[in-house]
Amino acid sequence: MVEILKPDICVIGGGSGGLSVAAAAAAFGVPVVLIEKHKMGGDCLNTGCVPSKALLASAKRAHMMQNSKPFGVGALDIDVDFKIAHDHVQRVIAAIAPVDSAERFTGLGVRMIKGHARFKDRRTVTVGDAYEIRARRFVIASGSAPALPQIPGIDEGPYLTNDTVFDLTERPNRLIVIGAGPIGLEMAQAFRRLGSAVTVLEAATPLAKDDPECAAIVLDQLERDGVVVRSGVKIVRIEHASGSVSVTFEGTSGEETIEGRHLLVATGRKPTVDGLDLEAAGIKYDRSGIVVNKRLKTSNRRVYAIGDVAAGQPQFTHAANYHAGVVIRNALFRLPVKVNKDLIPWVTYTEPELAQTGLTEAEARARKIKLRILRWPYHDNDRAQTERETHGHIKVITARKGKILGATIVGAQAGELIAMWTLAIAQGLNIRAMTGVVLPYPTLSEIGKRAAIDYFTPGLTSPWVRRIIMWLRIFG
Numbered sequence: 001m002v003e004i005l006k007p008d009i010c011v012i013g014g015g016s017g018g019l020s021v022a023a024a025a026a027a028f029g030v031p032v033v034l035i036e037k038h039k040m041g042g043d044c045l046n047t048g049c050v051p052s053k054a055l056l057a058s059a060k061r062a063h064m065m066q067n068s069k070p071f072g073v074g075a076l077d078i079d080v081d082f083k084i085a086h087d088h089v090q091r092v093i094a095a096i097a098p099v100d101s102a103e104r105f106t107g108l109g110v111r112m113i114k115g116h117a118r119f120k121d122r123r124t125v126t127v128g129d130a131y132e133i134r135a136r137r138f139v140i141a142s143g144s145a146p147a148l149p150q151i152p153g154i155d156e157g158p159y160l161t162n163d164t165v166f167d168l169t170e171r172p173n174r175l176i177v178i179g180a181g182p183i184g185l186e187m188a189q190a191f192r193r194l195g196s197a198v199t200v201l202e203a204a205t206p207l208a209k210d211d212p213e214c215a216a217i218v219l220d221q222l223e224r225d226g227v228v229v230r231s232g233v234k235i236v237r238i239e240h241a242s243g244s245v246s247v248t249f250e251g252t253s254g255e256e257t258i259e260g261r262h263l264l265v266a267t268g269r270k271p272t273v274d275g276l277d278l279e280a281a282g283i284k285y286d287r288s289g290i291v292v293n294k295r296l297k298t299s300n301r302r303v304y305a306i307g308d309v310a311a312g313q314p315q316f317t318h319a320a321n322y323h324a325g326v327v328i329r330n331a332l333f334r335l336p337v338k339v340n341k342d343l344i345p346w347v348t349y350t351e352p353e354l355a356q357t358g359l360t361e362a363e364a365r366a367r368k369i370k371l372r373i374l375r376w377p378y379h380d381n382d383r384a385q386t387e388r389e390t391h392g393h394i395k396v397i398t399a400r401k402g403k404i405l406g407a408t409i410v411g412a413q414a415g416e417l418i419a420m421w422t423l424a425i426a427q428g429l430n431i432r433a434m435t436g437v438v439l440p441y442p443t444l445s446e447i448g449k450r451a452a453i454d455y456f457t458p459g460l461t462s463p464w465v466r467r468i469i470m471w472l473r474i475f476g
């Protein structure tokens with residue numbers, strides 16, 4: 001018999017976005033149903049952010065041990081036990097899983113349903129023959145899946161994606177990665193540092209969404225690590241044989257074939273819209289996902305879409321969380337809050353890390369804004385020297401009058417350092433605010449203050465101001 005439920009909010013998908021909506025709605029005492037067909041926690045916990053960062057952490061240890069001699073710490077021949085690295089990744093997932101579990105959400109007051117949700121009509125979602133949900137509002141947070149490029153032969157044999165790569169218990173000795181975006185390059189560095197031979201093939205430009213000057217520093221480190229990155233290549237075919245895979249591509253010097261043992265496909269994501277029967281609910285979508293307006297409302301006024309499945313939105317966990325806040329304020333409190341994509345930072349967790357917030361230089365120039373660009377190198381930072389982490393720099397983009405528009409940091413802990421710049425942009429701060437802040441010495445965050453001080457240096461005429469700048473440079 002069908003159970004009919006009439007909550008205020010019905011959420012489809014128990015990943016980063018869906019869980020945030022459900023938790024917030026439950027906290028406000030709003031009746032909420034959450035439907036998840038697979039694993040609670042979605043991509044981020046099970047096959048995305050968490051396992052990738054855990055594997056990178058193993059790789060980082062391996063790299064540190066091999067490079068400790070300059071610190072006076074004897075470098076040993078390192079011994080990588082890949083099975084233990086795999087177990088570490090799985091233990092990290094298991095440690096975080098209770099926070100995203102059905103039990104916890106039931107405890108918060110969320111009605112949990114395990115199963116596949118699909119729309120029956122404009123105001124009804126069903127889960128098999130067991131449930132029919134007629135909610136006041138629906139939130140689709142069904143996420144995304146690996147997009148498979150159309151290359152002849154690719155699916156005629158085994159290949160890895162983020163859905164399967166973290167299940168490997170043996171190190172892939174010769175790994176070919178297709179795709180040099182953040183996921184492809186993070187995995188390339190992780191496996192290389194754990195001992196795999198890695199070649200990355202990219203049709204266009206590696207890290208194409210990032211500032212090219214800063215991305216080049218990441219690529220330089222990957223090359224030093226021994227990762228081979230071939231960009232601007234057109235893969236023409238893939239041939240699988242027992243225990244090997246060969247990839248033939250056209251590069252600058254004609255057709256080439258490389259052979260590996262494993263193939264990892266990291267060529268972007270496709271939104272999960274299949275099986276939702278969106279047509280039945282009058283919800284428009286295209287290849288990039290469910291069409292939403294700035295309040296994340298779909299073409300059906302009762303339905304919102306958030307996270308990776310929402311077309312044109314950045315695909316990050318913190319973006320999905322931010323979307324959840326926008327939907328809660330619109331759906332529950334009728335506040336006309338809109339998404340602002342400029343407020344969403346992102347980080348590639350290679351070493352060095354590459355972090356971006358606000359506008360890149362290219363984006364700011366495309367908007368025809370008159371800019372000032374401020375830089376400060378890690379090399380001129382005392383903490384960076386003590387840690388021998390002198391590779392990288394900060395680049396701050398301001399408008400002519402000093403309003404902070406964006407910041408890119410490439411270097412150690414860039415993902416942590418970007419936080420204060422994200423706050424500065426969200427608050428509409430002027431670069432002057434960054435020169436006035438007192439930061440603990442010696443910290444890497446001082447690179448930002450130093451870059452900010454540079455705003456006032458060129459073209460100075462007043463000796464008084466020059467003296468202040470000098471003072472700040474010495475003591476600031």
Ligand SMILES: Cc1cc2nc3c(=O)[nH]c(=O)nc-3n(C[C@H](O)[C@H](O)[C@H](O)COP(=O)(O)OP(=O)(O)OC[C@H]3O[C@@H](n4cnc5c(N)ncnc54)[C@H](O)[C@@H]3O)c2cc1C
Pocket residue numbers: 012013014015016017018035036037038039040041042043044045047048049050052053115116117118141142143144162183272275276306307308309315316317318319320349
């Ligand atoms: C390798 C990798 C590394 C990443 N690293 C980072 C990172 O470091 N930082 C970061 O911010 N982001 C990272 N991301 C991106 C991040 O994982 C996603 O942006 C985030 O998980 C999106 O959340 P979501 O809620 O939209 O979707 P998901 O987390 O994918 O959740 C969607 C859920 O919906 C369920 N579902 C789908 N259809 C239905 C249905 N019909 N019925 C019921 N349930 C359904 C799915 O089973 C899934 O559990 C990474 C991604 C990958 C692949």
